[in-house]
Amino acid sequence: MTLLVTLGEPLWRELGVREVLLEFAPGPILLLRDLPARIGLTGWTTEGLLAAVNDRLVSAGDADTLMLHDGDHVVLQLMLAGG
């Protein structure tokens, strides 16, 4: 059972990798909300990030209840406004 996490800006800089492959025992894996801490991103929560699961954007509100599953592909990144 695997979960692929792609890290956008600036998260990949903290871990030094673009992708993280998590392996789990069979069954539901974990809440999206808990993913940043699980992969070692400190100081970040899904409330401050943009998340997409299998190419669908997930609101920060839904991250609290969205359970990730085997084979899911999660993208985590920051969104800001710039000048």
Added chain:
Amino acid sequence: MGITAYVDLTRRTVDVTETPPKATRAFLGGRGLNVATLLALLPPDADPLGPENVLVFGTGLLTGYPVPNSGRMNISARSPETGILGDANMGGFFPTHLRRSGLDRIVVTGSAEEPVLLYAEAGKVEIRPAKAYWGLDVPQTQEAIEQDYGTHVRSAVIGPAGENLVRFACVMNARKNAAGRSGMGAVMGSKHLKAVVAAGDGRPPVHDRDSLLALRKELNTRLHESKIIEVLGKVGTPLLYENSNRLGAIRTKNSQLNQWSSALDARHIEEHALKMVSCAGCTVHCRHVNRFGGEGPDFSTQALLGANLGIDDPVAVITLGNLCNDLGLDTSSAGGVIGWAMELYQRGIIGDEQTGGPLLWGDVDRVRELLLDTASRRGFGDVVAESSQAVRLGKLPPEANRYFMGIKNLPQSDPHDVRYLKAFALGVAISSRGADHLRSRPTLEILALPDRVRETVYGEPTLAEMTEYETKEVVVSWSETMFAMIDSVGICKFVCRGFNSPHLLGYEEVSRMIEPALGLRLSPEELEEAGRRVVDAERLLNARFGLTRADDTLPARTFDEPMPLGLAKGHHIDREAFDRLLTRYYLRRGWDDQGRVSNERRDEIEGLAARLAAWAPATGAGRI
């Protein structure tokens, strides 16, 4: 409280007077007092490039005071690019130097016969000759001024683009700090005003220094704890490129596409960066110094001189940005107008006989040549120099308008394609200076924050779904009011609540700064009301220029062509839903369903602006 210098370049007169306190309370400073000044003094039929245009250099209420990120000011006039409100916000070190020169604002009318500069020191302004600087580019001008006046001065200057009345010429201080949008550099050029030089170390008097410094320490600590601030200080705004690109939100080839090469990702830009630098009093440090002798690029430059032109070489993007800065060209309009011209060439609407040769996507050498030609108004550069006005002036055929990616004649500065997020679309449509995200960008929308967080920020329930139209008027009008306030006090949006985070500085914090800084009590509610008043004042000014509901719209492509790529694929703006959203936005602002400010509000604002007119000397400009 507040000193204004009125300069008439035709009569060669300077009058220095106190800014009316009631006007300051009502409009704060910066962007707010600037638009009030235009309401008071600018004839509605003023030629933007004529001597009757009124050009205002205005520091914010807190510019130069020891509070976080208070290094900004606004430059305003009738825009030669759009014909409506022209207004550009600028950081760097000139704004604080202008305040330290003992002046809060300089209002310029008339036109000099020969090139001049304004020298501000110790509460006075002198008109001095500047013929020796005419023809120099931006760095050359700044260096020559430093040689002649000393390294203690800071100058806001124009380059050849401003001298040659390019409609998107900007005003520059230092290498990259630009009052970029809406052609304020061309207005300076039309007045033969090459520079404003500010000297002096007269720090503004602080009412209660100990309390203010304690507050600064508290707020700086809070800002430094923000992940947003930390990231902007390390990577700068180029980090947005990769993330927006993954969404399918990078405007590419004049918005025909919405994704582009990863070769422009921040990590590739950083390979050519030497260090990060900041504006005065900044906690963020968002700007790169690049190894090619310039600064930047920021996100807008990165995408508009990159993806929008089909260019995927980071070195090319950086050096094109440097070139724009040296010539005094707004990179947003430069990328927007050249991208527009490239699509017109692609479609055969214009041809080699007009362009002087192929105008193809990704042709870096051609773009570089065209930027130089634009600044000098040579060949096809003379057409580009007209920006959106090229059609009205008969230099481009009428069918070109269909492919213009701008609003109210201003090319869109934001590289973010607004077809996906409906609040972003409303924000650029109603922006008072034309297509621009810095007036009302509700960035929090893209995070779709939990209900409880959004309700805390906006004060009422709103819909989280970013692709829906309902309640987007709430987040746009909230952001618009907040940003009008923050622009008017001279603080950078990067530390403003709502621009990138719900946890940064808003009405409460600014209110706490103003009392120890100025001895002036302005409650959070009064600051919010001032923000609303500024938005209403800009609406009134634009109404004088003939703007109506029909102008609060989006480029045809936004409605008619779904986004072709990425997560955002298939999204577009529905005309009827947008129309209903626009009505709800108007009513929320207290306007009627045609977007008109009420007569009572108009009378209040014009009455306040009239105080400025009454206090101003006879400048030769009009009066309300």
